[in-house]
Amino acid sequence: MMRFIFSIIMLLTVLMGDSDAELTIKKKVDNRSKIAIADGSTLIDNGTAKKVFLLFLNDLKLSGNFSTDNNHYNAAYDSAILPSELKSNEYTLKYRLDNINGVNLSIILIKNSNGINLFQKSYSISAFNKYPFLIHKAVSDINRILGYRSIDWMNRLVLFTRYTASKQSEIILSDYTFTYKQPIIRNGLNLFPKWSDRSQSSFYYTAMNGAKPALYRYHLNNGTKDFITSSDGMLVCSDVSRDGSKLLLTMAPNGQPDIYEFDAATKAATRLTDFSGIDVGGQYISGEKQIVFVSNRLGYPNIFKKYLTSPSVSPVVSRGRNNNSCDAFENKIVYSSRESGERFSGNTFNIYLNSAFGTMPLTSSGDNQFPRFSSDGNVVLYVKQQGGKSLVGYINIQTKESNIFNVGSKVQSIDW
Amino acid sequence: MKKLFLIATTILVAFFWTGCSQKAPELNTSANISDVPSMSNAGVNVGEHGEMTNADALRGKMSPSGGLPNDGTYNNSSGGFQSVYFGFGDFSIVNDMQKAIDKNIQTLKSYSGNIKIEGNCDEFGTDEFNYALGLKRAKAVKDALVAQGIASERFTIVSLGESAPVCTNSTADECYAQNRRVDLHKQ
Numbered sequence: 315m316m317r318f319i320f321s322i323i324m325l326l327t328v329l330m331g332d333s334d335a336e337l338t339i340k341k342k343v344d345n346r347s348k349i350a351i352a353d354g355s356t357l358i359d360n361g362t363a364k365k366v367f368l369l370f371l372n373d374l375k376l377s378g379n380f381s382t383d384n385n386h387y388n389a390a391y392d393s394a395i396l397p398s399e400l401k402s403n404e405y406t407l408k409y410r411l412d413n414i415n416g417v418n419l420s421i422i423l424i425k426n427s428n429g430i431n432l433f434q435k436s437y438s439i440s441a442f443n444k445y446p447f448l449i450h451k452a453v454s455d456i457n458r459i460l461g462y463r464s465i466d467w468m469n470r471l472v473l474f475t476r477y478t479a480s481k482q483s484e485i486i487l488s489d490y491t492f493t494y495k496q497p498i499i500r501n502g503l504n505l506f507p508k509w510s511d512r513s514q515s516s517f518y519y520t521a522m523n524g525a526k527p528a529l530y531r532y533h534l535n536n537g538t539k540d541f542i543t544s545s546d547g548m549l550v551c552s553d554v555s556r557d558g559s560k561l562l563l564t565m566a567p568n569g570q571p572d573i574y575e576f577d578a579a580t581k582a583a584t585r586l587t588d589f590s591g592i593d594v595g596g597q598y599i600s601g602e603k604q605i606v607f608v609s610n611r612l613g614y615p616n617i618f619k620k621y622l623t624s625p626s627v628s629p630v631v632s633r634g635r636n637n638n639s640c641d642a643f644e645n646k647i648v649y650s651s652r653e654s655g656e657r658f659s660g661n662t663f664n665i666y667l668n669s670a671f672g673t674m675p676l677t678s679s680g681d682n683q684f685p686r687f688s689s690d691g692n693v694v695l696y697v698k699q700q701g702g703k704s705l706v707g708y709i710n711i712q713t714k715e716s717n718i719f720n721v722g723s724k725v726q727s728i729d730w
Numbered sequence: 731m732k733k734l735f736l737i738a739t740t741i742l743v744a745f746f747w748t749g750c751s752q753k754a755p756e757l758n759t760s761a762n763i764s765d766v767p768s769m770s771n772a773g774v775n776v777g778e779h780g781e782m783t784n785a786d787a788l789r790g791k792m793s794p795s796g797g798l799p800n801d802g803t804y805n806n807s808s809g810g811f812q813s814v815y816f817g818f819g820d821f822s823i824v825n826d827m828q829k830a831i832d833k834n835i836q837t838l839k840s841y842s843g844n845i846k847i848e849g850n851c852d853e854f855g856t857d858e859f860n861y862a863l864g865l866k867r868a869k870a871v872k873d874a875l876v877a878q879g880i881a882s883e884r885f886t887i888v889s890l891g892e893s894a895p896v897c898t899n900s901t902a903d904e905c906y907a908q909n910r911r912v913d914l915h916k917q
Contacts, residue, residue: 480894503893506858522893525886547865548889550858564858569869569887571862592862608859614819615859638859661854702898726857726893 350383350403354391354410373453378713379462419448446489467688473507475726508551518551562596597642643691650683800830810837811914821866844917852906864889
């Protein structure tokens with residue numbers, strides 16, 4: 315009889331073990347370009363010089379298109395002679411950063427086999443602490459010059475909210491590596507920043523400091539803000555149409571959270587969902603004819619979709635018992651799903667990608683939430699909660715390259 | 731897959747059930763009180779020592795609703811009001827939560843002003859969903875008070891999501907449960 319029990323247990327173990335079978339990353343043939351980085355800076359301190367080098371190195375690696383020589387070489391910027399140890403690489407990226415009148419970055423991309431300069435450019439920005447943006451721009455330019463798939467997502471500004479005390483938060487602007495961080499909105503409880511246009515010159519956010527939650531639009535270039543609308547209970551801007559004319563808002567005028575489409579010009583709101591439980595987090599899909607959203611209409615949070623013009627709703631995800639966050643790009647959907655049975659300590663949330671090719675996990679351990687597609691849909695940002703702090707990870711869906719950065723405080727929400 | 735798991739589990743449970751079955755001991759119903767022999771030192775004195783409390787044991791303090799007991803042991807409201815504590819992911823008024831509603835009704839009998847109801851959540855889940863959950867909790871408390879005859883216009887409801895935790899220094903359920911609450915304040 316013991317043999318019978320053992321057999322059943324073994325059978326169950328084998329059959330249940332297939333849940334992670336999808337998490338297979340195929341090793342590809344390395345056809346990336348070998349590149350070395352040569353630092354020609356003379357006017358910055360050693361600590362900054364090291365940070366600058368590591369940013370170049372990280373950007374090149376995360377692009378998925380370069381195999382990097384990880385040594386921090388030094389070479390005179392204006393000299394045509396390269397150290398011999400660099401020449402085993404196909405290319406050399408030589409740069410010079412100085413902090414005279416703001417910050418200036420000059421780069422030269424050299425083909426090592428013949429010493430020809432393939433690309434040369436200079437960049438500048440007003441404040442020295444904004445130098446990471448120059449590096450991201452330079453690397454995305456080199457990537458483009460060599461004909462690789464665009465990595466312009468590295469140039470995107472990231473907005474996130476962090477809690478600072480009870481009922482207190484601040485909205486911070488950063489580069490994608492969180493090397494540059496600048497608080498934009500302080501004092502009170504200000505939440506859910508969302509870029510309002512593709513140029514990233516302004517963003518929407520929710521202020522919880524008055525009698526009702528209010529939605530504002532903040533303009534980065536002149537520091538002004540416009541009142542947009544307010545609602546009882548809660549108010550969140552979860553998505554903006556590509557032309558910026560329509561917003562998807564979660565509002566609760568009668569204490570009932572539902573999703574509305576809001577016309578930015580006329581300020582008219584059209585109710586899209588009507589459910590007695592919770593509907594939140596609307597995201598446009600299918601050419602903005604449909605939305606996906608999070609709802610507990612099956613008794614637990616899950617991802618659903620509907621046409622804007624139809625009341626019928628259908629589930630998008632059939633696995634997981636707590637799928638509480640999603641983002642969409644065209645017809646691709648990323649969502650977070652709780653994997654662990656425990657309600658409390660040891661929670662595991664993983665990120666999944668749902669596309670025409672099926673569903674695949676993007677993370678395999680830890681507390682991973684808040685997935686957000688890049689503006690080109692090729693990279694997924696996510697927040698990993700770890701010991702009361704947040705890390706932000708990036709997964710390049712195309713190249714499978716990934717990296718994770720420490721934000722240093724708990725992230726409430728994020729957009730890029 | 732689930733069906734196979736259920737079938738296999740059922741087979742296992744059935745096996746153990748039949749393997750362990752035995753007749754319940756029969757009580758001796760013939761003896762009566764007078765038959766019990768007299769004893770000295772019949773008091774029950776249990777020695778207790780070496781107690782250790784852990785997170786699992788703390789779960790025993792939870793109310794039937796899965797939240798903290800709504801008997802005044804815990805409170806984060808002001809002005810004589812009693813906070814209402816909820817179970818994980820829930821926003822319904824059930825079980826002992828009615829005690830807190832009754833306490834708040836008593837307080838409202840001697841107060842004619844307006845009341846702010848704040849819904850809160852623990853840190854699990856995405857913050858937008860949590861803000862909605864906090865709102866549903868606040869609305870559930872408001873609806874319960876209105877059902878007892880309090881005018882609806884006297885209430886303002888707001889969700890604070892997970893932005894106003896009371897307990898942040900433990901991973902025990904009792905700590906998280908302090909944050910799954912609705913607070914009431916005089917306006």
